[in-house]
Amino acid sequence: MPRPHVDAAAELVALLTARGLSIAVAESLTGGLVVAELVRVPGASAVVHGGVVAYATPVKQSVLGVPAELLAREGAVHPDVAAAMAEGVRRVLAVDGxxxxxGVSTTGVAGPDPQDGKRPGLVFVAVSLGNRTEVRELALQGGRDxxxxxxxxxxVAMAVEAVLAGIGASDPSS
Structure with a gap:
């Protein structure tokens, strides 16, 4: 995990740049804040392909390719949905093929009310790199913001960890 005094977004952009990697983000509850955090860093344009704000559940399926049956069975706040979003955004935001x-994704409940029976603060973050995707469940406290x-x-911290660890490094372009 990045050290507290380090700007994690700047660290991520520097790591991606140094390794010749690119990043794409699929966001639900964060509504574009992850991409905004990355692009505030000078030089981000060299590595950030873009972001998809898939706030509405049907957009997760129609744009990112999250299986409709998964969404119908589990709802939008589920680890498999987060994984499918992270994998899907890599494909959707391809540059020159x-x-x-x-790929990074966020899905969860920001509150103040539960969603699909899931409590506020339940969040799933996924990072897809190479042939692996990791999902982390967060149990967050506080208000919506x-x-x-x-x-x-x-x-951002999870993406830094993944790039440093080189998850799926055997095939970084898949």
């Missing part, structure tokens, strides 16, 4: 090397901000921080 080349998928983004890293605090939950969204903590999700952004967790997503």
């Amino acid at each position: 080349v998928p983004a090397a890293v 605090e939950i969204r901000r903590a999700t952004v921080d967790a997503a």
Whole structure:
């Protein structure tokens, strides 16, 4: 995990740049905040393909390719949905036919009310790199803004960890 005094977004952009990797982000509850956090860093344009805000559940299926049956069975707040979003955004935001090397996704309940029977603060963040996708469940506290901000921080930190560890490094373009 990035050290607290380090700007995690700047660290991620620097790591991606140094390794010749690109990133794409699929966001639900964060509504574009993860991409905004990345693109505030000078030089981000060299590595950020873009982002998809899939706030409405049907957009997760129609744009990102999350299986309709998964969404119908589990709802939008589920680890498999987060994984499918991270994998899907890599394909959807390909540049010149080349998928983004890293896909990041966020899905969860920011509150104040539960969604599909899931409590506020339940969030799933996924990172897809190479042939592996990792999902992390977060149990966050606070109001809507605090939950969204903590999700952004967790997503960026998880992406840094994944790039440093080289998950799926055997095939970074798949």
